[in-house]
Amino acid sequence: MSRFQVVSGKGGTGKTTVAAALALALATEGRRTLLVEVEGRQGIAQLFEADSLPYEERKIAVAPGGGEVYALAIDAERALLDYLQMFYKLGSAGRALKKLGAIDFATTIAPGVRDVLLTGKACEAVRRKDKQNRFIYDYVIMDAPPTGRITRFLNVNDEVAGLARIGPIHNQAQAVMRVLKSPETAVHLVTLLEEMPVQETADGIEELQAAELPVGRVIVNMVRPHLLDEDALRTAAGGRRKEIAKTLTRAGVTGSAGLVRPLVEQAAEHAQRVELEREQRAVLTGLGLPSYELPLIGEGVDPAGLYELAVELRKQGVGEGAAEQGVGS
Amino acid sequence: MTSDTGTRARTGADTGTGTGAGTDAGAGAATAQAPSLDTDALLDDPDIRIVVCCGSGGVGKTTTAAALGVRAAERGRKVVVLTIDPARRLAQSMGIDSLDNIPRRVKGVGAEGAGELHAMMLDMKRTFDEIVEAHADGERARAILENPFYQSLSAGFAGTQEYMAMEKLGQLRARDEWDLIVVDTPPSRSALDFLDAPKRLGSFLDGKFIKLLMAPAKMGGRAGMKFLNVGMSMMTGTLGKLLGGQFLRDVQTFVAAMDTMFGGFRTRADATYKLLQAPGTAFLVVATPERDALREAAYFVERLAAEDMPLAGLVLNRVHGSDAARLSAERALAAAENLDADGIVDQGAGKAGLREPAESPAAGSAPTPDTAGAATPEPSEHASEHDPADIPDAEADTRTDAATNTATADAVTVEQLTAGLLRLHAERMQVVAREQHTRDRFTALHPEVAVTAVAALPGDVHDLAGLRAIGDRLATGSASAGAA
Numbered sequence: 028m029s030r031f032q033v034v035s036g037k038g039g040t041g042k043t044t045v046a047a048a049l050a051l052a053l054a055t056e057g058r059r060t061l062l063v064e065v066e067g068r069q070g071i072a073q074l075f076e077a078d079s080l081p082y083e084e085r086k087i088a089v090a091p092g093g094g095e096v097y098a099l100a101i102d103a104e105r106a107l108l109d110y111l112q113m114f115y116k117l118g119s120a121g122r123a124l125k126k127l128g129a130i131d132f133a134t135t136i137a138p139g140v141r142d143v144l145l146t147g148k149a150c151e152a153v154r155r156k157d158k159q160n161r162f163i164y165d166y167v168i169m170d171a172p173p174t175g176r177i178t179r180f181l182n183v184n185d186e187v188a189g190l191a192r193i194g195p196i197h198n199q200a201q202a203v204m205r206v207l208k209s210p211e212t213a214v215h216l217v218t219l220l221e222e223m224p225v226q227e228t229a230d231g232i233e234e235l236q237a238a239e240l241p242v243g244r245v246i247v248n249m250v251r252p253h254l255l256d257e258d259a260l261r262t263a264a265g266g267r268r269k270e271i272a273k274t275l276t277r278a279g280v281t282g283s284a285g286l287v288r289p290l291v292e293q294a295a296e297h298a299q300r301v302e303l304e305r306e307q308r309a310v311l312t313g314l315g316l317p318s319y320e321l322p323l324i325g326e327g328v329d330p331a332g333l334y335e336l337a338v339e340l341r342k343q344g345v346g347e348g349a350a351e352q353g354v355g356s
Numbered sequence: 357m358t359s360d361t362g363t364r365a366r367t368g369a370d371t372g373t374g375t376g377a378g379t380d381a382g383a384g385a386a387t388a389q390a391p392s393l394d395t396d397a398l399l400d401d402p403d404i405r406i407v408v409c410c411g412s413g414g415v416g417k418t419t420t421a422a423a424l425g426v427r428a429a430e431r432g433r434k435v436v437v438l439t440i441d442p443a444r445r446l447a448q449s450m451g452i453d454s455l456d457n458i459p460r461r462v463k464g465v466g467a468e469g470a471g472e473l474h475a476m477m478l479d480m481k482r483t484f485d486e487i488v489e490a491h492a493d494g495e496r497a498r499a500i501l502e503n504p505f506y507q508s509l510s511a512g513f514a515g516t517q518e519y520m521a522m523e524k525l526g527q528l529r530a531r532d533e534w535d536l537i538v539v540d541t542p543p544s545r546s547a548l549d550f551l552d553a554p555k556r557l558g559s560f561l562d563g564k565f566i567k568l569l570m571a572p573a574k575m576g577g578r579a580g581m582k583f584l585n586v587g588m589s590m591m592t593g594t595l596g597k598l599l600g601g602q603f604l605r606d607v608q609t610f611v612a613a614m615d616t617m618f619g620g621f622r623t624r625a626d627a628t629y630k631l632l633q634a635p636g637t638a639f640l641v642v643a644t645p646e647r648d649a650l651r652e653a654a655y656f657v658e659r660l661a662a663e664d665m666p667l668a669g670l671v672l673n674r675v676h677g678s679d680a681a682r683l684s685a686e687r688a689l690a691a692a693e694n695l696d697a698d699g700i701v702d703q704g705a706g707k708a709g710l711r712e713p714a715e716s717p718a719a720g721s722a723p724t725p726d727t728a729g730a731a732t733p734e735p736s737e738h739a740s741e742h743d744p745a746d747i748p749d750a751e752a753d754t755r756t757d758a759a760t761n762t763a764t765a766d767a768v769t770v771e772q773l774t775a776g777l778l779r780l781h782a783e784r785m786q787v788v789a790r791e792q793h794t795r796d797r798f799t800a801l802h803p804e805v806a807v808t809a810v811a812a813l814p815g816d817v818h819d820l821a822g823l824r825a826i827g828d829r830l831a832t833g834s835a836s837a838g839a840a
Binding site for chain 2: 037038039040073173175186190191192193221222223224226227267270271274275277278279280282286288289290291292293294296297299300303325327
């Protein structure tokens with residue numbers, strides 16, 4: 028598996044949850060992963076029921092078998108000051124820049140600088156090594172911006188490299204682009220079995236591929252169990268209402284006569300939804316990408332739910348074999 | 357799904373009640389103490405000129421905005437809906453699939469004589485270009501439009517979309533051609549970027565940094581240098597090194613060319629902000645009854661209050677209900693187990709009865725290696741052609757009994773079928789309870805916020821009939837009509 032796993036998806040599809048579950052799954056059996064968020068929402072902290080994340084890599088969970096999940100909320104402003112410090116030893120001058128509004132300009136208004144800093148910080152973590160020349164993190168998982176913006180977000184370095192044609196920002200942008208376009212990176216798109224997210228996923232894949240960014244998997248989230256065989260139900264239920272009423276009474280349900288209609292209607296709705304899901308599944312299959320499927324966690328996702336999802340991902344082959352040794356140095 | 361939605365809408369139009377049927381039945385399970393939001397009163401109020409729909413991604417903001425627009429027009433108002441990034445088919449249903457930044461009349465919507473619906477999709481680059489063209493003379497405008505820095509900025513970097521949405525809103529309002537403007541908001545990375553963007557841009561443009569950047573360009577090369585102290589020159593030098601000289605020159609040229617427009621930007625940003633605070637504006641926070649969406653909604657409510665922005669209420673989309681709410685999940689499951697335990701059910705032979713939940717996610721998805729080969733029954737062509745609406749009423753039992761004598765139907769005993777219905781109902785009741793719990797938590801935090809609940813539709817909405825159906829549900833707040 029690629030060492031840099033980028034998780035995007037339409038709003039509301041649960042991409043933060045999927046990214047966290049993936050970080051847990053990949054940390055299983057003694058590995059170390061870093062889960063990063065870039066939109067300042069503190070979604071990771073909320074998910075793990077932890078305090079707000081500072082701009083600092085900190086351990087947020089322990090995976091089965093002794094693995095560790097670290098988390099980092101990347102802040103563009105802090106990342107820029109880091110860079111200035113790294114390249115120019117600009118301790119106090121950095122503060123002066125901030126006072127003048129230059130940092131604000133660079134991180135919020137100047138085209139693309141913000142995105143370059145965010146992806147740049149993540150790529151730095153991907154490539155970082157210890158003294159024994161081993162990667163610090165086996166995998167870095169990014170809770171990325173939504174599908175509608177992901178290509179632009181990842182590809183912004185290309186644009187910036189074009190705008191700033193020389194200088195460290197230019198070099199930085201190009202270095203980041205090399206990681207992002209290599210097999211070290213995989214961009215996953217989370218979707219639900221609903222029309223709009225599936226459509227957006229298809230569009231997103233097309234855009235990523237056009238930009239030569241490596242598309243990973245489609246991750247179908249919140250898949251609901253099919254409690255009933257809908258086909259049998261549809262052919263049978265309508266004609267057997269009297270029987271059903273009798274059976275309900277026999278099973279100890281009182282006032283069954285009035286319940287048959289709503290129960291059968293609910294089943295019809297269920298059948299209709301299953302049909303819609305089947306259509307969307309066909310569209311996804313047509314995309315020709317490998318996929319993972321995660322079940323709906325009914326009561327909402329808490330840390331326990333995350334472990335459940337991580338186990339599910341392991342079952343589907345996440346983290347099998349060692350991480351590919353990347354080309355980064 | 358389209359046909360089903362159509363059917364629904366027609367029924368609604370015919371009877372005039374539409375979703376009313378389910379309102380009382382599920383009420384026990386699905387009412388909170390929150391006051392109810394009267395959307396029709398809001399849409400009918402001639403003093404309300406702007407309705408802003410905000411909320412986190414994926415909660416149905418755009419659909420809600422469009423449905424409100426359709427309903428307001430059909431109640432006699434002249435409405436324009438400003439959408440930001442509508443799903444393709446929804447845009448097509450309103451005839452705005454071309455991104456031309458111009459409000460277009462939506463055919464087939466409106467009341468006798470009075471009401472009209474116009475819709476437009478925001479083109480942020482075009483909007484930005486138009487501002488430049490309107491506020492700079494020909495040559496200067498061309499210099500800005502051709503500047504590489506400007507081209508990147510206007511094509512959609514952080515904040516541009518938010519700023520341009522508010523700019524467009526200000527423009528539409530200034531034209532004063534519509535009684536009501538309904539605005540969808542951009543899917544921002546943080547909740548209220550669209551509120552912050554104008555202010556941020558405004559304060560940036562007034563800031564020291566921009567003056568500093570402008571200084572060399574204004575003074576013209578060396579002559580300007582003596583006005584710069586050492587610190588400043590070091591700074592521009594640093595930026596030059598970081599970004600490359602060409603980039604900095606592009607920025608400086610851009611800033612110099614924009615100079616005359618800055619006042620205008622600032623004034624309009626302030627004006628739009630005040631417009632949002634005015635009594636003629638109403639904010640609707642849109643959410644679904646899920647934890648994350650409602651947490652985000654609570655944040656919106658708090659931010660709007662802090663900014664003195666008038667909140668009309670909360671629109672809760674995709675709410676589930678049940679007409680059989682008096683049968684609890686526990687009792688339904690117990691009854692289902694009674695049927696399983698009856699012993700007459702041969703679980704092995706009846707292939708259609710119940711399915712292990714763990715098995716189902718793999719249905720139809722080829723790429724999952726370990727489950728692809730599992731014996732998941734594929735739907736027969738015959739079965740999938742059945743429209744749920746075809747399921748006959750009880751009166752028609754005898755007629756359809758013959759039709760059900762198919763192989764599939766025979767394989768299901770009535771016990772299996774009934775147990776399945778009960779389990780499905782239990783699942784529904786669990787969803788209802790969970791949603792209610794989430795809503796209760798929100799209501800406990802913000803008891804003052806009026807709420808309207810929109811029952812879940814089985815599929816996406818992408819035609820006018822579907823938007824009307826949503827509008828009906830918005831108006832009646834029929835949270836329990838999920839089974840309608």
